[in-house]
Amino acid sequence: MGKKNWKRTFLAGLLILxxxxxxxxxxxxxxxxxxxxxxxxxxxxxxxxxxxxPTKSPEVTLASEVTLAPEPTKAxxxxxxxxxxxxxxxxxxxxxxxxxxxxxQMIRNQSCVELIKANFNSITFENHMKPDYIxxxxxxxxxxxxxxEFSSTVDLMLDWCRENDMAVRGHTLVWYSQTPNWIxxxxxxxxxxxxxxxxxxxxxxxxxxxxxEQLEEMGYLELFYxxxxxxxAWMEDGTMRDCLWLQTIGEDYLWYAFYYxxxxxxxxxxxxxxxYNEQYKTDALYNFVQTLVDENGNxxxxxxxxxxxxxxxxxxxxxxxxxxxxxSTGLKVNLTELDVCLGSWMEIKPATEANLKEQGRYxxxxxxxxxxxxxxxxxxxxALTFWGFADNLSWRKERSPLMFDSSYKPKYAYFGxxxxxxxxxxx
Ligand code: GLA
Numbered sequence: 001m002g003k004k005n006w007k008r009t010f011l012a013g014l015l016i017l018x019x020x021x022x023x024x025x026x027x028x029x030x031x032x033x034x035x036x037x038x039x040x041x042x043x044x045x046x047x048x049x050x051x052x053x054p055t056k057s058p059e060v061t062l063a064s065e066v067t068l069a070p071e072p073t074k075a076x077x078x079x080x081x082x083x084x085x086x087x088x089x090x091x092x093x094x095x096x097x098x099x100x101x102x103x104x105q106m107i108r109n110q111s112c113v114e115l116i117k118a119n120f121n122s123i124t125f126e127n128h129m130k131p132d133y134i135x136x137x138x139x140x141x142x143x144x145x146x147x148x149e150f151s152s153t154v155d156l157m158l159d160w161c162r163e164n165d166m167a168v169r170g171h172t173l174v175w176y177s178q179t180p181n182w183i184x185x186x187x188x189x190x191x192x193x194x195x196x197x198x199x200x201x202x203x204x205x206x207x208x209x210x211x212x213e214q215l216e217e218m219g220y221l222e223l224f225y226x227x228x229x230x231x232x233a234w235m236e237d238g239t240m241r242d243c244l245w246l247q248t249i250g251e252d253y254l255w256y257a258f259y260y261x262x263x264x265x266x267x268x269x270x271x272x273x274x275x276y277n278e279q280y281k282t283d284a285l286y287n288f289v290q291t292l293v294d295e296n297g298n299x300x301x302x303x304x305x306x307x308x309x310x311x312x313x314x315x316x317x318x319x320x321x322x323x324x325x326x327x328s329t330g331l332k333v334n335l336t337e338l339d340v341c342l343g344s345w346m347e348i349k350p351a352t353e354a355n356l357k358e359q360g361r362y363x364x365x366x367x368x369x370x371x372x373x374x375x376x377x378x379x380x381x382x383a384l385t386f387w388g389f390a391d392n393l394s395w396r397k398e399r400s401p402l403m404f405d406s407s408y409k410p411k412y413a414y415f416g417x418x419x420x421x422x423x424x425x426x427x
């Protein structure tokens with residue numbers, strides 16, 4: 001579907017003139033060639049060696065290795081907060097949606113449900129729409145094509161989103177992790193060789209098409225306002241992450257992922273590139289997203305998702321500079337998985353009163369800083385998603401990163417996010 005003509009085409013046009021053509025090989029689907037090089041000139045950040053790897057090992061994981069979020073503890077009484085205090089109301093004043101990740105366990109727990117309904121209006125599935133969860137191996141083998149089949153949990157969760165007026169961010173299509181290895185092999189059999197570039201491109205196109213077609217047939221597509229097309233493809237030194245997508249297709253797999261998503265997604269769904277350690281890969285991301293243009297120089301991408309898995313020792317100023325630089329591409333910038341651990345990656349601090357206050361101030365200053373950038377027109381943001389809400393349900397639960405404690409009581413961080421200076425830990 002041709003679209004996004006209104007995007008900052010001059011930028012893309014300029015790039016076409018200055019960058020070299022990629023020279024993709026012929027494919028079975030014969031899609032157009034990428035118009036620009038996928039390589040970036042990003043230089044290595046001096047901090048790169050010290051940066052965390054918040055996700056898993058660079059190997060593609062198997063479904064069986066995926067750990068689900070822990071079960072919510074039995075409902076402590078739902079917290080009584082100030083009547084006016086709601087993350088979604090405060091964010092709405094900025095024109096932002098307020099998001100959280102969601103697991104099926106959360107919607108079975110009344111305290112979680114109340115807390116989510118009070119504070120959020122956007123949902124990202126923590127796991128169930130990741131590649132590990134959406135392919136049917138037997139059917140793929142039978143048909144010879146990669147077959148997408150969403151689980152009944154996806155129906156359950158999307159029904160819940162609809163009943164509770166939640167918009168949805170799709171997460172995620174093309175990723176090195178939480179993706180079954182067998183999709184890359186001949187006959188979907190890991191004992192056989194990896195498939196050719198042409199076959200993998202055809203599988204990629206088919207899978208992306210099926211995702212959007214099936215969500216439409218199931219009547220859910222209109223809930224979606226954004227989709228993470230590619231997750232975590234760049235390294236801090238400005239090189240591309242090694243993965244089976246890269247090995248089978250080549251460097252332009254990223255361009256094709258956006259080309260196919262643009263072809264099959266409806267106009268109202270914004271297409272995102274999403275990554276972590278963004279403040280250490282800013283140049284790589286800045287250069288890369290500008291290569292995602294069609295033959296007319298129009299962007300195939302709508303937004304840059306910054307995961308924002310942060311630490312209270314991380315520089316807020318540096319982070320805001322990243323947001324501002326990426327905002328200058330003309331693409332939307334959304335924080336997609338915000339959580340702020342105590343201390344640093346190397347040295348975790350305990351959840352003392354003083355450290356929790358520091359965290360409150362961090363949330364206050366970070367979110368206040370983002371609001372200021374948006375008000376000044378330096379970045380176009382329309383949603384900020386937290387990677388959960390209660391510490392006990394977080395993937396980094398030992399590090400107390402979220403706005404509510406394990407009894408669902410609000411922390412200083414909650415009031416920081418609400419921009420309530422006097423309750424956010426400032427003495
Ligand atoms: C990354 C992914 C998320 C999630 C977190 C860990 O940030 O984008 O989907 O897997 O890692 O929970």
